[in-house]
Amino acid sequence: MAACMNWLVLSVMVAIAGRVLSMPRGQVPDVPMAEFLTDYLNRQQRLPLSGPMEVPDWPSSDVVLGQVSGVDVTPLNSDVTPSYAVVVFHRGDKPWTEGTFDEHNVMPESERHNITQDTIVVIHPDTGDVMESFGADMFYVPHGVTVDKDWNLWLTDVGTHQVMRIPKKETVPDLILGEKFVPGNDDTHFCKPTDVAVANNGDFFVSDGYCNSRVVKFSKEGKVIGHFGKDTAGEDAAPDSPYMLNVPHSLALVEHLDLLCVADRENQRVLCYNAGLKEPEKFGEFNRTLVPGREVGMPYGIAYNPKEDVMYVAALLSQQPVWSQGFSYSPARAFTYDMEGSYLGGWGYILPNEAEQGPSIPHDIAASPTGLDVYMADVLQQAVHKFTQAPADRKYYG
Numbered sequence: 001m002a003a004c005m006n007w008l009v010l011s012v013m014v015a016i017a018g019r020v021l022s023m024p025r026g027q028v029p030d031v032p033m034a035e036f037l038t039d040y041l042n043r044q045q046r047l048p049l050s051g052p053m054e055v056p057d058w059p060s061s062d063v064v065l066g067q068v069s070g071v072d073v074t075p076l077n078s079d080v081t082p083s084y085a086v087v088v089f090h091r092g093d094k095p096w097t098e099g100t101f102d103e104h105n106v107m108p109e110s111e112r113h114n115i116t117q118d119t120i121v122v123i124h125p126d127t128g129d130v131m132e133s134f135g136a137d138m139f140y141v142p143h144g145v146t147v148d149k150d151w152n153l154w155l156t157d158v159g160t161h162q163v164m165r166i167p168k169k170e171t172v173p174d175l176i177l178g179e180k181f182v183p184g185n186d187d188t189h190f191c192k193p194t195d196v197a198v199a200n201n202g203d204f205f206v207s208d209g210y211c212n213s214r215v216v217k218f219s220k221e222g223k224v225i226g227h228f229g230k231d232t233a234g235e236d237a238a239p240d241s242p243y244m245l246n247v248p249h250s251l252a253l254v255e256h257l258d259l260l261c262v263a264d265r266e267n268q269r270v271l272c273y274n275a276g277l278k279e280p281e282k283f284g285e286f287n288r289t290l291v292p293g294r295e296v297g298m299p300y301g302i303a304y305n306p307k308e309d310v311m312y313v314a315a316l317l318s319q320q321p322v323w324s325q326g327f328s329y330s331p332a333r334a335f336t337y338d339m340e341g342s343y344l345g346g347w348g349y350i351l352p353n354e355a356e357q358g359p360s361i362p363h364d365i366a367a368s369p370t371g372l373d374v375y376m377a378d379v380l381q382q383a384v385h386k387f388t389q390a391p392a393d394r395k396y397y398g
Ligand SMILES: [Ca+2]
Pocket: 070, 071, 072, 144, 145, 146, 364, 365, 366
């Protein structure tokens, strides 16, 4: 087993080293955070490389996406085929660029034209074909997508600073939170909200976001219950405090533990708090560190797999294969942790064909309700990837 894993690492390294070695010296990417990288490489050599393997040629070639910011899956329905579907949220022909916001986090008038393509694409988990698409002329800067147990879609638009709910089989929202184009930090305003997590009892949580540093809890009816989190850059900042956040970017609920886990992206850690579903008065109490600071880079997306009782973390170590110890090394983009915070392995390597297409940012991740498959959105590659643990589909690259 270990030999096989070493072979995998070597194959990936050699494949990408070959490409980078053929590049002019000036194009060889700089080593970011050299010390961190050495530690990272050591850990990857020490620990088993295990995790889902990428399924090639998924989705089908007729799936054309812009920047893919979000991915989630529908609940399981074993009575139909497929038993679940993959939902992707993307930015069509309108990427988030430097000019999208002014210095006050407001979209200038000149930027306020919404995306004319269907921003929500539902994909068949097996064939990779488009099953359905909608969401044209509704969104400005798509970000997070979450499907709840009743098949409602929860979407965040960082452009409008709003959170929307679209009911099952509908294409227009029945709930909109936040004031359109107006950033703020109170019960009726967000500032570039990133993600939503929905509990089985209907309570929901919003990570808010790029310019606020808080997580807000709402009742089923959309009434604010409470919030936690302060800005790391604030006056009373204590950078190591678990209550100081810097871009809470993704949420994952682990209901049987009554935990809400938060990808604290710029602090490069994943922390879990009491979700207050069983004991409401404890909402927001820090409970545990799942991924310690700087262990795997910036966590963009997190997803809990209840069948395996593990958390998947999509994180960015570097946008490029990195150069170290005479090799170009393509970092893993996804990691598995158990709920005690033990590192179980890295996976989701940038493959040579992807590396040729330019930088990669793993922006969101979702675990299938079967517990077998994992989907990862890559915002820069404008792609969604499928990974699987089903042995028959396993494929090693080299
Ligand atoms: Ca998501």
